[in-house]
Amino acid sequence: MLEIRATSEWPRSIQQYCALDQSNTPLRLTPILVWVKDCKTSPIRSLKITIQVVLGSVRGFEQGTLGPRDVSGIVVGGPKKVTINSEFLMPFPGAGNDRTLRLYGFYDMGNVFGEYDTIKVSQFRSSLGAGLSWVSPMGPLRFAWAKPVRSFTGDRIQRLQFQIGTSF
Secondary structure, X not given: OOOOOOOOOOOEEOOEEEEOOOOOOEEEEEEEEXXXXXXXXXXXXXXXXXXXXXXXXXXXXXXXXOOOEOOOOOEOOEOEEEEEEEEEEEEOOOOOOOOOEEEXXXXXXXXXXXXXXXXXXXXXXXXXXXXXXXXXXXXXXXXXXXXXXXXXXXXXXXXXXXXXXXXX
């Protein structure tokens, strides 16, 4: 018999918006901490849950390329992920009161850590960039251009990223 247990404790994500001026131009800060732990009562010990930084977590780095690597240099992921995303949203010039089209600037930082790794800020990757967000008739579209501020040997850079829909 396979028993699956879930809890609402993880992943934790908090988004905070605050107006920076009287025009209600928002600043969004999204810290995310994910820590996947094995249920000690699980009958299936060989099942390994690993996660990797996904698109939008630390923009500017290719999806699934951050985190612990095996001896051959292949990213294997890990059960701990920490990211902090900050965005400064502003109206698109000439769009008037239309809030479906926005420009944004961002600063992201984070990484994935192995089961026995200590989470160290010195191992975080970070990027700085700008983007365009549009709530189109077929759903939200986001274009982001990023420049890594802190990267390490072996990191795979992806300066331009495109996203359809929302992340959860």
